[in-house]
Amino acid sequence: MTIPSLPNFAEAMSSRNDQEGVLRVAIMGLGSYGTRVAQAMESSKRAKVVGVISGTPSKVENWKKKYGIPDKNCYNYENFDAIKDNPDIDAVYVITPNALHKEQSIRVAKAGKHVICEKPMAINAAEAKEMVTACEEAGVKLLIGYRLHFEANTLKVVNMRKAGDFGDIKFFQGLSGFMIGDPTQWRLDPALSGGGAMMDIGIYSINGARYMVGEEPIWVTAQEVKTDPVKFKEGIDETITFQLGFPSGVVASCLSTYSQNNLDKFFLNGTKGFAEMQPSTGYGPIKGRTHQGALDEPHIMHQTVQMDQMAGIILDGAEPPIPVDGREGLKDMVIIDAIFEAVKTGGKVAISV
Ligand code: NDP
Numbered sequence: 001m002t003i004p005s006l007p008n009f010a011e012a013m014s015s016r017n018d019q020e021g022v023l024r025v026a027i028m029g030l031g032s033y034g035t036r037v038a039q040a041m042e043s044s045k046r047a048k049v050v051g052v053i054s055g056t057p058s059k060v061e062n063w064k065k066k067y068g069i070p071d072k073n074c075y076n077y078e079n080f081d082a083i084k085d086n087p088d089i090d091a092v093y094v095i096t097p098n099a100l101h102k103e104q105s106i107r108v109a110k111a112g113k114h115v116i117c118e119k120p121m122a123i124n125a126a127e128a129k130e131m132v133t134a135c136e137e138a139g140v141k142l143l144i145g146y147r148l149h150f151e152a153n154t155l156k157v158v159n160m161r162k163a164g165d166f167g168d169i170k171f172f173q174g175l176s177g178f179m180i181g182d183p184t185q186w187r188l189d190p191a192l193s194g195g196g197a198m199m200d201i202g203i204y205s206i207n208g209a210r211y212m213v214g215e216e217p218i219w220v221t222a223q224e225v226k227t228d229p230v231k232f233k234e235g236i237d238e239t240i241t242f243q244l245g246f247p248s249g250v251v252a253s254c255l256s257t258y259s260q261n262n263l264d265k266f267f268l269n270g271t272k273g274f275a276e277m278q279p280s281t282g283y284g285p286i287k288g289r290t291h292q293g294a295l296d297e298p299h300i301m302h303q304t305v306q307m308d309q310m311a312g313i314i315l316d317g318a319e320p321p322i323p324v325d326g327r328e329g330l331k332d333m334v335i336i337d338a339i340f341e342a343v344k345t346g347g348k349v350a351i352s353v
Contacts, residue, residue, distance in 0.1 A: 021311070025051070026050065029053070033095050047308065049069070051088075084112050084113070093117075105134070115142045121144050122329075125337050131326055143326075148286075150306050170271065171251060172208075172268050177259070179259055197258040199336065201258070202237075203332055216331065221349070232258065238258050264282050265277065
């Protein structure tokens with residue numbers, strides 16, 4: 001081992017992660033969800049905001065003050081590849097519009113930093129695969145922001161299902177939607193969103209169907225309804241209903257929409273019991289009941305738990321209760337591709353995840 005010369009040694013010590021076991025995170029994209037994640041991390045024991053990547057200098061100034069971020073940990077979208085030379089950042093959390101995730105995540109991986117990326121991880125399966133490969137080749141972790149995979153009431157239902165408390169699972173229903181406002185926002189611009197309600201909110205029913213049922217779907221049928229083709233232009237789905245078939249014969253029936261509120265509901269039915277959750281995927285508290293009684297695990301801000309757990313996955317190699325890695329995100333993208341295909345053809349589309 002080479003002992004560094006004195007000035008370098010001092011530098012090495014100052015850049016050492018002296019809060020042992022704390023994941024040092026730079027947030028990319030200081031928008032509404034990035035702000036929520038950073039707030040949640042204020043109560044995290046294991047993850048800390050130490051840097052930012054942003055295209056808006058005024059936000060950077062505010063975040064520097066709020067989180068005590070030094071200038072050297074602040075980047076923009078042009079220069080963030082230089083993060084590779086910054087030993088004080090372990091991971092970058094990509095919280096930008098969907099269509100930017102692939103390129104940004106791959107650049108982060110090539111800079112040798114772990115990647116946490118928001119859902120949807122990309123805008124199709126081909127892109128998601130590229131991200132998985134790039135992170136594997138770079139030897140960094142790729143985690144997707146599936147906060148419900150750590151949520152206590154969700155895990156209670158999943159554990160009950162694993163224990164056989166519901167008997168043989170027969171049916172799942174997922175309802176995911178809200179009325180979207182401002183027509184000029186990036187969520188309604190296909191170049192930035194890669195799709196409409198399905199990418200943004202329908203993905204919760206897809207992902208939920210998989211962790212609630214505990215199997216991977218093998219076919220999908222889907223139907224699209226568009227009532228406002230001006231607001232929901234070509235490439236932006238307004239409402240899609242879809243059905244997923246699972247190997248055991250379970251069927252999931254789901255709704256994804258940008259034009260109805262009060263839709264955040266899961267229902268799981270088996271031969272011995274049921275679980276219903278409403279809200280099932282919002283910021284919580286997640287509420288619901290099973291045939292055994294209320295789901296009343298204490299509520300902790302989802303993103304706080306998520307970041308504590310993700311620090312464990314990245315720093316200690318811990319296993320999450322439900323996978324949150326890039327391959328898990330890729331499965332949802334394969335299913336979304338198949339749903340869009342089913343809408344186009346009107347037929348039953350086979351899925352292999
Ligand atoms: P916002 O529009 O509020 O924020 C996105 C941020 O991305 C902007 O503020 C901006 O930050 C940055 N950005 C970079 N390039 C662009 C661009 N061309 N156009 C617009 N913004 C740009 O979106 P959200 O925070 O709501 O969503 C971001 C991501 O997080 C999405 O992928 C979304 O699906 C996901 N999300 C996940 C949630 C969850 O519960 N897991 C909940 C909500 C969103 P800056 O000015 O710093 O550059």
